[in-house]
Amino acid sequence: AEVDTETLQRISSSFQELLNEMNNSASQAGEQAGNFNATLSHFNARLDPANPGGALQSADIGALLSSTRSMQSSVSALKAHLEQSRREAEELREEVSRARQDALTDALTGLTNRKGFDQIITQALAQHDPASKGLSLLICDVEHFKKINDTYGHVFGDKVLQSVGFILRQNVKGKDV
Numbered sequence: 804a805e806v807d808t809e810t811l812q813r814i815s816s817s818f819q820e821l822l823n824e825m826n827n828s829a830s831q832a833g834e835q836a837g838n839f840n841a842t843l844s845h846f847n848a849r850l851d852p853a854n855p856g857g858a859l860q861s862a863d864i865g866a867l868l869s870s871t872r873s874m875q876s877s878v879s880a881l882k883a884h885l886e887q888s889r890r891e892a893e894e895l896r897e898e899v900s901r902a903r904q905d906a907l908t909d910a911l912t913g914l915t916n917r918k919g920f921d922q923i924i925t926q927a928l929a930q931h932d933p934a935s936k937g938l939s940l941l942i943c944d945v946e947h948f949k950k951i952n953d954t955y956g957h958v959f960g961d962k963v964l965q966s967v968g969f970i971l972r973q974n975v976k977g978k979d980v
Contacts, residue, residue, distance in 0.1 A: 810902045814895060821891050828884035835877035842870040911961055912968030915980050923980050 846867055907919030915923065924940075931938055945951075945967060952960035 810898075814898055814902070817891070817895055821888055821895070824884065825888050828881050828888075832877050832881040835874055839870055839874040842867065909968075912964050914968045914971060920980070 846863065849863070907916060907922065908914070909916045927938055945963065948960065948963070951963055
């Protein structure tokens with residue numbers, strides 16, 4: 804569905820920003836994981852039974868604890884960033900869905916517009932099983948609508964169209980459009 808340029812630009816920018824934030828968070832966590840791995844490797848080598856005098860000193864244990872805490876902090880920050888990114892992605896998904904719906908809906912009546920109708924009828928015909936009951940299409944005309952507009956004005960004509968749209972929406976069932 805066509806979406807207005809401003810909405811498309813806003814969604815695109817937000818999505819790019821979200822991806823950049825996720826990339827930065829993952830890079831920071833990866834760097835911290837590399838540092839933690841190097842620290843563990845260093846102490847693992849020192850504790851190797853083949854390495855005489857490789858016992859850990861209290862300063863070594865403090866460094867290992869500090870590195871572990873730093874890694875925990877990095878993982879917690881990554882988790883928080885990922886949760887925030889998940890929420891932002893969900894908001895973007897909803898905004899795209901709203902924009903798509905707006906592009907397929909007539910703003911005045913709230914009914915499916917021509918573009919939406921074309922999509923729906925194409926899909927219905929493609930999915931239709933000839934062995935089942937047939938599809939139905941009801942076409943109606945607001946008689947003398949031009950006269951209503953000419954006599955009472957376009958604002959009143961809009962109210963008539965809104966009322967017709969309301970009545971139609973109130974009387975459809977299930978998958979009817």
